[in-house]
Amino acid sequence: MNRFAYRTTGLALKALAGLSKAKICLHGTENIPDASVIFVINHFTRIETLLMPYHIFKITKAPVWSLADYGLFKGALGTFLDMVGAVSTKNPDRDLLIVKSLLTGEASWIIFPEGRMVKNKKIIEKGRFMISYAGGKHPPHTGAATLALRTEFYRQRLAKMNEDAPEEAKYIMDLFQLDSIEPVLEKNTYIVPVNLTYYPIRAKENILSNLAVKLVEDIPERAIEEIMTEGSMLLSGVDVDIRFGDPIAIKEYVKCKAIKRDISAKQRIKFDDKLPSLLRMRKEALKIMQRYMSSIYSLTTVNHDHLFASMLRMIPRKKIDQTDLKRRVFLSSIFLKDKTDYHLHESLKGKQTHLLTDDRFNKYADFIEVALEKGILKKKGEMLIKDRSKFSSPYDFHRARIDNPIEVIANAVEPLKPLQEKIRRLARQPKFWIKRKVVGHLIKNALNEYEQDYNRFYLEGESKKKEVGMPC
Incomplete structure (x- = not known):
């Protein structure tokens, strides 16, 4: 050495x-x-x-x-x-x-x-x-x-x-x-x-791949793929979680x-x-x-892309309502927060109501942009149309990260069996059940927060009864 x-x-x-x-x-x-x-x-x-x-x-x-x-x-x-x-x-x-x-x-x-x-x-x-x-x-x-x-x-x-x-x-x-x-x-x-987990995984042309093509004659397709994928990670920004077990x-x-x-x-x-x-x-x-x-x-660090990709793969229907997809991933994130044996990306540790409202951190928008770009999804009004063949047809191993990143992302969490089972169950539930579970969770959270705030700021002789202003 x-x-x-x-x-x-x-x-x-x-x-x-x-x-x-x-x-x-x-x-x-x-x-x-x-x-x-x-x-x-x-x-x-x-x-x-x-x-x-x-x-x-x-x-x-x-x-x-x-x-x-x-x-x-x-x-x-x-x-x-x-x-x-x-x-x-x-x-x-x-x-x-x-x-x-x-x-x-x-x-x-x-x-x-x-x-x-x-x-x-x-x-x-x-x-x-x-x-x-x-x-x-x-x-x-x-x-x-x-x-x-x-x-x-x-x-x-x-x-x-x-x-x-x-x-x-x-x-x-x-x-x-x-x-x-x-x-x-x-x-x-x-x-x-x-374990090393990269997030997000986005392969695209970058300054390194463009230089390689210009400076190296007959550069192999495999080398271009690697520079596109890994160059994008380094230059566009990627979180690398290195976890020692x-x-x-x-x-x-x-x-x-x-x-x-x-x-x-x-x-x-x-x-x-x-x-x-x-x-x-x-x-x-x-x-x-x-x-x-x-x-x-x-030791995989689970992130939003893992949840969206796995849910997208497991939903049995071809037509997918966008709001419904967000709700299902929201429930998946709730499941993870209750489990201490999973390792979560920082963005999954806080509240996830942004998935249901304004998507202010662009977790959904960024994922859907890739899925649409790669032809895994098509938009028809407010509905998404899934190309099921993208999750079953064979593809070139050395181009997997470019041509089918959604499948690659979903594969990354396949070894996490309890998570896979939970997502599979959520993917198969009817829309009304999913909506009811989300509403139930939000009401329960609102009541808990109200209870904590009431107890924290209660003043004897000044505060009104607890029932006044309580969420219902």
Whole structure:
């Protein structure tokens, strides 16, 4: 790891911040343990590969290395990736290097378990995690879990061999080039799930994409899409919520008898040897993977676009009344405010009556503008006409963020099952029921506010009876 490269990255980010309108909010940094950590992060844009090492380094004051696709290690970019501690996915010493650095605590690691950018945010299929990409689908990778397990395996084996088989302990020390045993045994291995949520997502031509087209001959369509999407985020303004989840202690996953036997085995175990407990290790890795994937997406910062996109997709009717759509999303926002296990964008934390009245924050207007522009909706008087095919027809993976952003936005909150169930129920209710629920909620709120104000400002002998002026 080259600290000069980190400083250079920091200066580049500061310079970019001067041009960018992006607002970065960090949450849950107290969840980062002072230990050996693998950060597992969702991957939607290339921004994460630059942003996350820099911010984690600022928080922990410790080096942060990452795995990067072998295809990126070419020319100047490859040199820069080497300088900041990135390791090619095809490096033959990859696993040994990662385990060694985690044992010593010399560096933390960033791994994207989805394996690539998930541009359509489609990661759930039939209730299971399944990653969509241009070539098809695949389950999330267990690499982060496997590396964390191997690290904790060798940490505990070193402690055991130090007591029972000093020669084997020396072999482990030499294998990982360890200078001292005490710092290794004092540490623990953790995986910290991290979620990045961008709001709003609006892909359009910008100064960066226009320059790229003019300056680069035969620029690939895929590159144009990425510059349009990510350039718009940086230049037009986007909120980036980076949320660190509860750390996963890996020592809890090496307690079974089969793994303990291998930890205690006195015979020589080489790094690439096939362990008797390999099958059990794989099962534990799958458990850990399911846990960190669930955690990553439970950390999603829910925003207005998520609610509008999900409601629009789930309403079974083709014709949609605009006022009715706002009411349904309003009720969805009320549901969220009562749930402490969801993370809300700042704009969802206050009162949401603006959705029913003047839309003074343009949450509805901005969303509808995109839906109309992309042909997902058409206006006919006060009614909206939904093109159902936009939510079911296949589309080019690399153009998903440009051609069908509403579907991408809706996909982002698919893993939040209770929210999905609530929106589905609201989407299927008749209009009169929705209207009655909204009116009931507003009256209840008005009565509560009146009660609080009356009690707060009541003056004995001067105030009128409570019933006078009470909302009804």
